[in-house]
Amino acid sequence: MIDDHEAFRASARLLLEADGFVVVAESATGVDGVRAADRYGPALVVLDVRLPDIDGFEVAGRLARLAAPPQVVLVSSRPAATYGPRVAHAPVRGFLLKSELSGAALRLLLA
Helix, strand or coil: CECCCHHHHHHHHHHHHHCCCCCCCCECCHHHHHHHHHHHCCCEEEEECCCCCCCHHHHHHHHHCCCCCCEEEEEECCCHHHHCCHHHHCCCCEEEEHHHCCHHHHHHHHC
């Protein structure tokens, strides 16, 4: 999970783990998140669009170039329309509002 808000990471971790997901790493920046994904090889990365160093779209591109690229779901507190066509063109499985994040929503995007 890559998100700069510690409180969101903590609540999302609890929510997803309660629904059967295993969170193997958390990162607060895009650069650290790419390093963690390369090291741990997760099947899925939940990725915030707005990060303090590089944005989620750049992170998604870097993740897609890893030797074993994870599936990526973008999350934001702002609607997808805020980001225009960038969401549709990003190498991701989908987009969720942070308020809609759930194991069921992730499974639908990954199906």
